[in-house]
Amino acid sequence: MKSKWVILALIILMYLPVSIDATILHVAVPTLASELATKSNQLLWIIDIYSLVMAGMLLPMGALGDRVGFKKLVIIGLTIFGLASLFAALSTSAMMLIMARALLAIGAAMILPATLSGIRKTFEDEKERAMALGIWTTIGVSGAALGPLIGGYLLSHFHWGVVFLINIPLVLITIIGVMIVIPKQVENTKQQWPLGKAIFLTIAVLLIVYGLKSSLKLDGELRYSCAIGILGITLLTLFIKKELKSAAxxxxxHLFKIKALVIGTIIAMVVMVTLVGFELLVTQELQLVYHFTPLKAGIFIAPLMLSSCIGGSIAGWLSSRVSFRILATAGIGISSLCFLGLASVDFITQTYWVWGLFILLGLSLDIALLSSTSAIMSAVSSEQSSAAGAIEGIAYELGAGFGVIIFGLMISIIYSYHIDLPTGLSQPMQQEAKSSITQAFYVASQLDVTSLSEQLISAAKLAFSKAHQVILISAGSLLLLLTLFIWQSTPSKINHH
Known part of the structure; x- marks a missing residue:
């Protein structure tokens, strides 16, 4: 019995850095922009490449675990994760850091299915397995919630590379523990390993994302960007067609023919888009507009992240008492009102109102997320549960990746449109200052005239605050429409298929 819980402790230890790394860089955006001289587009890639690559690699790495055993898979995954962490910490350019984050995602995509496989194989008793899975889920949510706090503390005291270096001792301890404690696994060489398909899917998604990001840079390369985006869409269409015809x-x-699964997947993606995108927006605004330190910014948004940790238990209690339709509608509906409320309050003078809305937002989004899981898993038979779970996992990661993209691009576009540049700037300086608030600050630091520098900084802050307001009103309105869609299209009871 004791060895089971030792194995669970190892699983928690290996899963923690994976979940923390999903959000730890959100408070580091201004620091990275300054230290690595990154542009806004590169910053988005640094943050969201992790989720996007993980989305494409989760399934084949799960299949690889079935083929070689989760012990071997997790040792390989931890080794890649540790080396990638070192590579990231030593990065001297944005491109190096993007590549390191992509490598981190490959290691994480090995670790994540290995942790679930380890729980499934170690805990044969259903009650013990449910308890282990509950602990696993809590660690995942808590790790993501603590990411900004840990990142903020480390950035306030050390060089930014330390946010990655902290992974290395955890990785070394876990590898030694796995080698000593985990028994040798039975290998299944007949298990297919669809690595080629995963790479094809990941390339398609990254091309679409690249086309979308670069088309909105307003630098005259629209045809080139559209061509890349269309190529990505074509590859994705080919992938779907081949998968529909494939025997394995x-x-x-075909599971997307089930209405409840489609609705659950939409909810999961939308919740992750809004939660991750909103966190990115707020952490930037707190540091760039209000001059918060990374640690103070992490503490300020802690009510949002910590409340999202306990929303799951409330959703679990409610799910046995109210229908999925009511639970999902309430979760999305309340979150939409929170966004509309946050668009109209001042973060500095009305702090307690902001924190109250943060808590309500975290709870409502997590309730919606748990209701989506319930819908997805209840809508399929037990034989289809693994495939449905895989779809949900991909939806989570894509939602997190697209949250950074959508909110990041909206910030850039609205900021560029609203900034009222002072007279006296050269044409190249105007173009640079319009691209992002961090670039405007850089231009201001190069100016000899103090009054002109102050005017530019003031204009940049005002434009970013305007972007914050427009984005939150837009997000709240879209979530309100989604609330109506869920209420209209969701059956009051989900039937098993």
Whole structure:
């Protein structure tokens, strides 16, 4: 019995850095922009490449675990994760850091399915397995919630590279523990490993994302950007067509004929888009507009992240008492009102109102997320549960990746549109200052005239605050429309298929 819980402790130890790394860089955006001289587009890639690559690699790495055993998979995954952490910490350019984050995602995509496989194989008793899975889920949510706090503390005291270096001792301890404690696994060489499909899917998604990001840079390369985006869409369409015809598909797209699963997947993606995108927006605004330190910014948003940790237990209690339709509608509906409320309050003079809305937002989004899981898993048979779970996992990671993209691009576009540049700037300086608030600050630091520098900084802050307001009103309005869609299209009871 004791060895089971030792194995669970190892699983928690290996899963913690994976979940923390998903959000730890959110408070580091201004620091990275300054230290690595990154542009806004590069910053978005640094943050969201992790989720996007993980989304493409989760399924094939799960299949690889079935083939070689989760012990071997997790040792390989931890080794890659540790080396990638060192590579990231030593990065001297944005491109190096983007590559390191992509490598981190590959290691994480090995660790994540290995942790679930380890729980499934170690805990045969259903009650013990449910308890272990509950602890696993809590660690995942808590790690993501603590990411900004840990990142903020480290950035306030050390060089930014330390946010990655802290992974290395954890990785070394876990590898030694796994080698000593975990028994040798039975290998299944007949298990297919769809690595080629995963790479194809990841390339398609990254091309679409690249086309979308670069088309909105307003630098005259629109045809080139559109061509890349169209190529990505074409590859994705080919992938879906091949998967529909395949006898052993990597993703079972036939499951999307089930209405409740589609609605659950939409909810999961939307919740992750809004939660991750909003966190990115707020942490930037707190540091760039209000001059918060990274640690103070992490503490300020702690009510949002910590309340999202306990929303799951409330959702679990409610799910046995109210229908999925009511639970999902309430979760999305309340979150939409929170966004509209946050668009109209002042973060400095009305701090307690902001924190109250943060808590309500975290709870409502997590309730919506748990209701989506319930819908997805209840809508399929037990034989289809693994495939449905894989779709949900991909939805989570894509939602997190697209949250950074959508909110990041909205910040850039609205900021560029609203900034009222002072007279006296050269044409190249105007273009640079319009691209992002961090670039405007850089231009201001190069100016000899103090009054002109102060005017530019003031204009940049005002434009960013305007972007904050427009984005939150837009997000709240879209969530309100989604609330109506869920209420209208969701059956009061989900039937098993």
């Amino acid at each position: 598909p990597m993703i079972d797209f």
